[in-house]
Amino acid sequence: MSERPPRPKPLPTPTAITRPFWEAAKDRRLSLQRCEHCQTYVFYPRPFCPACGSSDLAWTDVSGRGTVYSYTVARRPTARAFESDVPYVIAIIELDEGPRLISNVIGCAPEEVRCGMAVEAVFEDASDAITLVKFRPVG
Numbered sequence: 001m002s003e004r005p006p007r008p009k010p011l012p013t014p015t016a017i018t019r020p021f022w023e024a025a026k027d028r029r030l031s032l033q034r035c036e037h038c039q040t041y042v043f044y045p046r047p048f049c050p051a052c053g054s055s056d057l058a059w060t061d062v063s064g065r066g067t068v069y070s071y072t073v074a075r076r077p078t079a080r081a082f083e084s085d086v087p088y089v090i091a092i093i094e095l096d097e098g099p100r101l102i103s104n105v106i107g108c109a110p111e112e113v114r115c116g117m118a119v120e121a122v123f124e125d126a127s128d129a130i131t132l133v134k135f136r137p138v139g
C-alpha cells in the first residue's frame, strides 16, 4: 500500500472587488470596506453598502480583534487537501467593528475554543499571491 500524496489546498481567487482585501492581508493588515455615507463596515466585499445602498465604499484598516461568535471542530477533512489538518476549528468571528467572517482559530487546542473568546487576526502565507486571515486567542 502506498501513501496518497498530499493535495494542494484550494485558494481564493481575488476579483476586482475583493483584491484590496487580499492585498492588505499580504501586508499583514485586515482591511474592510466602510460606507462613506452611513459609516457601516461591510464584509464580504461588494459594490454597494447593504445598509443604505451607497456605492461610496472605502477600504479601511480595522483592529483585527474580535470574538468567536460560533464554531465547529472539523474532525474529518472537508476535502482531501485538509486531511493532515484535522482536527481544526472553523469559526465565525465577530470583529470589534461589527462584521462577521468565517475563518479558522489556530494557536490553541480545538477543545480550548469557546464562544465569546477574544481573538486577534494572524496572517498565514498560503502562496506567493495569497495570505489567509486566521485568528488566535488574545493573550
Ligand code: ZN
Pocket: 035, 036, 037, 038, 039, 040, 049, 050, 051, 052, 053, 054
Ligand atoms: Zn451605507
